[in-house]
Amino acid sequence: MPLAGTVGAMLHHSKVSNSMRSHQSGFTLVELMIAVAIFGISAALAAPNLSLMYARHELYQTTTSLYNRLMLARSTAVSRNTMIVATPTNLPSGEGQVTFTAPLSMEPFPQNVRFVLPLPAQPLGFTSRGLSTSPLAVTTIQLQSVRDPNLIYTISLAPSGKVAWCAMQVTPCVQGQ
Secondary structure (H helix, E strand, O other), X not given: OHHHHHHHHHHHHHHHHHHHHOOOOOOOHHHHHHHHHHHHHHHHXXXXXXXXXXXXXXXHHHHHHHHHHHHHHHHHHHHHOOOEEEEEEEOOOOOEEEEEOOOOOOEEOOOOEEEOOOXXXXXXXXXXXXXXXXXXXXXXXXXXXXXXXXXXXXXXXXOOOOEEEEOOOOOOOOOOO
């Protein structure tokens, strides 16, 4: 009798485990495909925004780097009692760069940022007193993103030596715009 009870218990246990397996939860193939489709559509909608965001970031970084380099050139001109000149150029490859006189070095731009033409007729520069080398007019240069040609930032150098930049295409750039 005890052996018969054991066999009955084993049969009962296998029936219980089979009924448990049939009620397990999970995702169906249709549910997974719907989730993949929603993810794909949202990724397709986000891709152009990410590209524009990257273009803005790249142009912002280049503009602030050039602005900081011009501020460094001004303070170097005053501290060393010498004239510092910066010459902006667009290379034949399409890249832009600014070449400074010694002791400062060249400031290369990323491949997707260039100057808007025309460039200033005279190079930008600072006298030993920190004033602009073009004392009669504001000198303006504009940087443009190759990824989005509508993104243009402006850097202006006032006759007083003040450097300002704006996140728009304006001539001249006045701080606070």
